[in-house]
Amino acid sequence: MSASRQGRPATAYDVARLAGVSQSAVSRAFTPKASISEETRAKIVEAATALNYRPNVIARSLITRRSRIIGVVAAYLQNHFYPDVLEAMSARLKERGFHILLFTADASHPADPILDEIIGYRVDGIILASTTLSSHLAEECRAARIPVLLFNRTAASAGISSVTGENERGGELIGRFLAAGGHRRIAFMAGVENSSTSRDREGGFRAGLAARSLPLHRRVVGHYRFDRAAEAARALLSDPEPPDALFCANDHMALAAIEVARHEFGLRIPQDLSIVGFDDVGPARWPSFSLTSFSQPVDGMVESAVDLIAGLVEDPSKEPRHAIVEGDLVVRASARPAPGCVAAGDRLVWRGDLDW
């Protein structure tokens, strides 16, 4: 008969008494990686099972000063990249004994009021995915000794760790790829203007075009939103001098651009218009899109992020780090290919001009 059936959930004290061990042994038995003999742990697990006991993680957090909770702020969940990130992050954090307190943000607003709430939960750390952090709040998190990590963004203030893909190199490679493919009116669709990721991709892209002595033909802003990207594509393609190639700062916007180009303007992709994205999300591989895209490996980025935040939780005085996870320009059918594509596993990739 479990204790809970008697009306009161079993406590660590009950388990300790039944197993004939100390309360602190019970606590260690339920703490990941705590030191305890296998024999003692087995006795405790047996007693806990008999009593239907579950450790109260929250009460323990006040003693250990570890809530084992990471606050994760996520936005743009309509973009396939972020649900994939969330799923991988949840699995990886769980392996380290952490769980996710989830906050969704409207990315067009600053994340500051959300962070105010998160800090109230005494989370062990915060991961900001796809949102920026004001230097004011960065300072407050430092004061509250809560480590913060930016995911897929970098911070203006130097002291914040971050994980990104190869935004600059990826952008540059795409610029060179489109130039080498013989395109001459090459346009760019930005994400959100204050996003470091969009800025870095654009910077690299412009450098890649410049290396081939090509100007940027047109620039529009899609705000990382499907509907806004569709609008931006409409404006771009209504131009008297429409582009022959378009690099969108992420796949989500590139999918919108393909839909508009093909179904509203009757354009053939890539014969009339080449489109390239960034992320290499699931739908990029769907034959309807077959999107050429610079990849951001979700697993590698998440692994890096979890390593960094777990390290900072252990030792908040650790030096901030900026991890960059390598990707590849995956060549598919949405853009006219450039010479020099090579097979890498089951994919075709492009690694640059011969003289680069």
Place this chain on the structure above:
Amino acid sequence: MSASRQGRPATAYDVARLAGVSQSAVSRAFTPKASISEETRAKIVEAATALNYRPNVIARSLITRRSRIIGVVAAYLQNHFYPDVLEAMSARLKERGFHILLFTADASHPADPILDEIIGYRVDGIILASTTLSSHLAEECRAARIPVLLFNRTAASAGISSVTGENERGGELIGRFLAAGGHRRIAFMAGVENSSTSRDREGGFRAGLAARSLPLHRRVVGHYRFDRAAEAARALLSDPEPPDALFCANDHMALAAIEVARHEFGLRIPQDLSIVGFDDVGPARWPSFSLTSFSQPVDGMVESAVDLIAGLVEDPSKEPRHAIVEGDLVVRASARPAPGCVAAGDRLVWRGDLDW
């Protein structure tokens, strides 16, 4: 100079002293909907701002026995429906002063081990989205007095509240719609076999076909996964007697079926094969798919779910309820239309045969 700069985060006691009020007034000032005068609240907020104070939600949870945390278990985040649900749920719960502790599940495994962990966090309630609950664990949650709500699933055991769309009616309507559209070899792609949602949709679908004296031509299983659905579609379309219509138990699988039918079998949608889904997710509206689908209104379903779980947190002895949120068969281009489509706002919908 904020207290945190002096090395110790400010406490409620510091704020009370500076504002000249009691500690309990400080606590009320930071509790949603707690009774406190606007004047007192203003004084406290001013003092809290000066001290850089943030209420410790976790410490308070031990006193109030309310963590203000709802554990949410989600799976299938690749399916657009669930990220949308998560985003809406986060926003709605926040309005009620709750936050989400997120657990992702591999839906092919039972959610039980995850729930064991959730209970340790002393969450105020649990929402299981797209996963099932064993009657054993339902009993344990009851013993631990943690209310549970199933989202987009129903429970075999009677005592669990749930929110679903109109699975049976939607399925039946789709069966009648395809029959009325003149199809004669009508197939079904199931989700996960133990999912109540797939079962209910199939039950309604078979009833709809039976009402028109049509047998179910073929049945395959797509497990709610894009890749598995693509495999199932391949098997189905390789059949010597392929279907002329296919109802997939959700849009995510229907998108996979369209990709395979069009790009691997060269079929024209809907001239050679009609495809209908369920959910009406974002990509159903993309012109590449233009998917006919029975809608599950995310906002309505989430509103219902949050109302139910908040009510159960207030009063766990409340009778369990099963809320069904109405949808519509939204007619687009992926299936040959049946007579009797009507305009509803900016959409075309089908509401049944004349004699139904």
